[in-house]
Amino acid sequence: MSIATLTDELLQRQVPAGHLASASLRERAERDGVRFILAVFVDLNGKPCAKLVPVAAADQLENGELGFAGFAAGLIGQQPHDSDLLAVPDLSSYAAIPFVQEGLAIVHCDPYVDGRPWPYAPRVILKRLLDTYARRGLSAKVGAEVEYFLLTKGEDGSLMAADSRDVGLQTCYDARGVTRMYDHLADISEAMNALGWGNYANDHEDAPGQFEQNFHYDDALVTADRVTTLRYLINVLAERRGMTATFMPKPFSDRAGNGLHLHLSLWRDDAPLFPDADDTRDLGLSPLAYAFIGGILDHAAGLQLFLAPSVNSYKRRGATTSASGATWSPKKASYGGNDRSHFIRVPDGNRIEVRAGDGAANPYLAIATTLLAGLAGIDAEVDPGDPCGPGESRPDAVALPPTLLHAVEALRGDDLLLRGLDRDHPVGPYFADAKESEFLAWHGTVTSWEHEQYLTAY
Template sequence: MTDVITIPATTPLAQKAAADGVRFILATFVDMNGKPCAKLVPIEALDELEAGALGFAGFAAGAIGQRPQDPDICVIPDPDSYANLDFIKPGLAMVQCDPYVNGEPWPFAPRVILKNVLETLRGKGMTAMVGAEIEYFLLARDADGSIHTADTRDSSGQPCYDARGVTRMFEHLATTSKAMNDLGWGNYANDHEDGNGQFEQNFTFADALTTADRVITLRYIISMVAEAQGMTATFMPKPFSNRSGNGMHLHLSLWSESGDSLFPAEGDAHGLGLSSTAYSFIAGILDHAPALQAFIAPSVNSYKRSGARTTTSGATWSPRVADFGGNDRTHFIRVPDGNRIELRGGDGSANPYLAIAAALTAGLHGISRGANPGAPNGPGIPGDAATPLPPTLLHAVEALRTSELLAEAFGPAVTAYYADVKEEEFLTWHNTVTPWEIDRYLTAF
């Protein structure tokens, strides 16, 4: 039997760890690509962690605005993000952290960027509530590197909501569901999505920062649970050309400091149950949609999803233009009811901190201008005058480079660095000769 280690519980994080018998904490932050970076910290070193004494070589961690010669990134844990992961490894917990350099919040850190945007929101007397839909595939990988659906019986042409497919993946889904409920997140649904091997798991909406933290933690949980069961979980937007892709739809609403929702209204001109504030928020997102895509659809592969022509099931579920409508899943922004809007342009590769920060920034700009999105589009009818979404990551980066709004909100150096990282990602892919090119061109001329 493992000896119980007794550490004085003098801080909220220490108290939570002591109550759960935690022996190690994954002190975690993400780079701009959303990669979870962590150190495994023994509970005996919790004081050092909370004091910001543990350093990371930022350049080695990933895209987070550092060069090899820069000072260490040190992290400060947020006890509100604490998650007991005892079901993955006995005695393990995770906490999301804010990166600092030389004692100051690091401006390139995604969590810091979102917190800055939320501070701006608070300065206007508002808070943001966000829900996130997490879609992913459960796959197996062959020795030659090829992938296939982990459940070999999952081969129906229209597998969405199939009770048998859900049941065959019961252990994975139930383990993840229980973890979310044990953490107090309120898991309320787990279903088979539109693609073979694709699933979605949902938790109750919360304040913007909490939801972003939970997305990072849940991706980790899903991945680890899948690995323990001999599978690979992927949030990649489009792992199969003939199947639907992985979205990360965001449900957004603004609230007053007194706790009243600012979105619902009765008798509005467009009949969607929204206030003028909500319509202006929508207009801001639509106006900045091309640049916004660089954050909510931030990978080369994202544009295989948003540009898809067809799928086996008959629908791509991915918008191609920046429009909005009622309870209709064909639009960039869906309005399921008067309490919230659903931003459907984002995918599984999105960094939740940056995606939410960019969406809120665009929406607030619409509110500040009293912008009007015009009339909503009808069911299945894209707006003829709607702005087309970028066809590639490079187009999205070009839109981002011209966005004065996002440069001001995130900082010019931050947006320029992020744009450079994403442009390099595109060019690296573009410079890679693919099997498609060999098949098409090898003997074509």
């Protein structure tokens, strides 16, 4: 059965939200003809961890009886001797996904340990930060741009665009490239629409083999869940066609890399707080929005460890150019209007776009830390100064960290971000230590570049 047929059937089975509010996980699954539920959470690196739960055990899952060995799951603050992580599903995130496998559903979970939300779990971190906003009568809406490559391996093991005809220096928006990948892009689009996300565009990005598929913005937690789900869908459906999908920030030295751009806005009582028609700086923003921007810029260096959390991230950031002529990766903590060269772009008065994130970013952590910095800016009424004009660069703008190790040190020097994820648990220091170890593990690996440079140089 085609994905289009499956998604049509799924849409026909949908019932009004009011009927879902009191339905149990088992009832939802049985209504959708689901046989198994994928119970998912992510570690601090963004790795999706899951167990496949038969519907017969849905009540046990809903009751928080499904245990994981946290140390085995990944970077999530546990040791082998620690108590199990118990995955507690958020029923509002439940969705049938027959386009992946007929009879399959997915639900995002919050890990608990000894009866309490586990402070090192990224979804728990974001929820706590959103609770802080809610206590002030604020809510955050977020949109995300997810970029990725579709690749295959040659006989010699080299990576190449899955579409062998996808070549050239400027392939962005190429109508022929999109058409050749029509089946894959259509499958992902139809899956997103069946889930109610509102896919509105699918395009070929800057580099050969690179694509982006967009969906409407929503509440911050909903969008973080959707980014996690979308990465899973893209990976699995690409594999069906013999391709490898990667969100790696910089898979190729001479091509643009993968970003994860975040569009943010703040609201109170369903009313947007960013627009201001009387803005004298001509961006259409309110004083609150400018203070939010100021907070993000003030903490931009430390934020990089969450927005660009891999060794490979800084090969994207440090690139001087790409085959197309642009890297699309900011190097300084600056902001401006509809100008994609800045850390923060303001496309209109309704939102801001943080452009420093890349495909390695954990969406929960990236959103949480950005909102944390923005809230600090509001509290301190930070003035970010005048925006840069088109193509301009402020000489006093802070340079972003050039390597992962520099980003670690920037986080360690930023007490708000280091301690602000959880004042009672050392989540920030734990993450910084793990990323320092990651950098040193890479640094200790001898590469072919070193052979070429040094083997016979002395």
